[in-house]
Amino acid sequence: MSIAPRRLALLAPLAALPLVLTGCASASGADDGTVDVMASFYPLQFVAEQVGGDRVTVRSLTPPGAEPHDVELSPAQVSRIDGADLVVYLSGFQAAVDDAVAQTSPAHVVDAASDTTLRPADHEDESEEEHAEHEHGDLDPHFWLDPSRMPSVVEDVAATLTEIDPDGAEAFAANAAALSQRFEDLDATYAAxxxxxxxxxxxxxxxxxxxxxxxxxxxxxxxxxxxxxxxxxxxxxxxxxxxxxxxxxxxxxxxxxxxxxxxxxxxxxxxxxxxxxxxxxxxxxxxxxxxxxxxxxxxxxxxxxxxx
Ligand SMILES: [Zn+2]
CATH class of the missing domain: 3.40.50.1980 (Nitrogenase molybdenum iron protein domain)
Structure with a gap:
């Protein structure tokens, strides 16, 4: 208990920082000149990091080690979404992120749900009541566990990063090609x-x-x-x-x-x-x-x- 107030005092100015930075979110909103990317959870964060390389700063809305389904967002996180150069998320998976994206106006958005055809969730094992408690609707969000579905997200992220930072076009294309190849190789390894x-x-x-x-x-x-x-x-x-x-x-x-x-x-x-x-x-x-x-x-x- 004695440590908490001191830590809060240290954290407060840091938490306020993104609010200040959002005022100048133009071509590159991160303070170091890189593209400021907010990813909603790990697999999308991974894709953004791999494709963007050192031209991007990627942060995840889901803390490391946390379960992403029922993530809640702080007001500071919502304002970071608003000020981000790019938000990469999966609509229908995390209700809080869907709401935040709808309420704010990030410069660019990649919705992975538009890059792949989501399958209906299997609901035969649930009661009506259990079904009603779902936050993610009637589609199964977990497409990233099929590696063959990842290259289309990779391409979308690369194309959108290129719009934001045209000087990075070659780097993004090369990174995307290498990453998509890894997903395709993994798919072949799984199949075999x-x-x-x-x-x-x-x-x-x-x-x-x-x-x-x-x-x-x-x-x-x-x-x-x-x-x-x-x-x-x-x-x-x-x-x-x-x-x-x-x-x-x-x-x-x-x-x-x-x-x-x-x-x-x-x-x-x-x-x-x-x-x-x-x-x-x-x-x-x-x-x-x-x-x-x-x-x-x-x-x-x-x-x-x-x-x-
Ligand atoms: Zn899940």
């Missing part, structure tokens, strides 16, 4: 790694892997539905238990940013194991990145599904 598997059904606590399952011909069974904080009903747990027995499922996956309690209890009851499948919504480990997490996910899936 998940081709020959004894089991094609996997159980996850948070139903974030529908795009991945679609792409590589797997079946996702979610315990808690598409919202990671939702509590599964007893009926849902019983249905999952039946699937686990019928499909010879060996592993129940949980994720790093949400409590594994439900997954662990269920796995204990069934005498099977748990493992981490990371939805790449935020970085729990600051040394990780999109590709290292995706590679670890592939290894975990290959192990659980007995792939050769």
């Amino acid at each position: 790694g998940l081709q020959q598997c004894d089991v094609r059904t996997f159980v996850t606590s948070h139903e974030a892997f529908g795009y991945l399952a679609d792409r590589y011909d797997l079946e996702q069974v979610g315990i808690s539905g598409i919202d990671p904080e939702a509590e599964p009903s007893p009926a849902r747990l019983a249905a999952v238990e039946t699937i686990v027995r019928d499909e010879d499922v060996s592993t129940i996956f949980f994720e790093s940013l949400v409590s594994p309690k439900v997954a662990e209890t269920l796995a204990d009851d069934l005498g099977i194991t748990t493992a981490v499948l990371d939805p790449v919504e935020g970085l729990a480990d600051p040394d990780a990145d999109y590709f290292s997490i995706a590679t670890a996910n592939l290894e975990a899936l290959r192990m659980a599904l007995s792939c050769s």
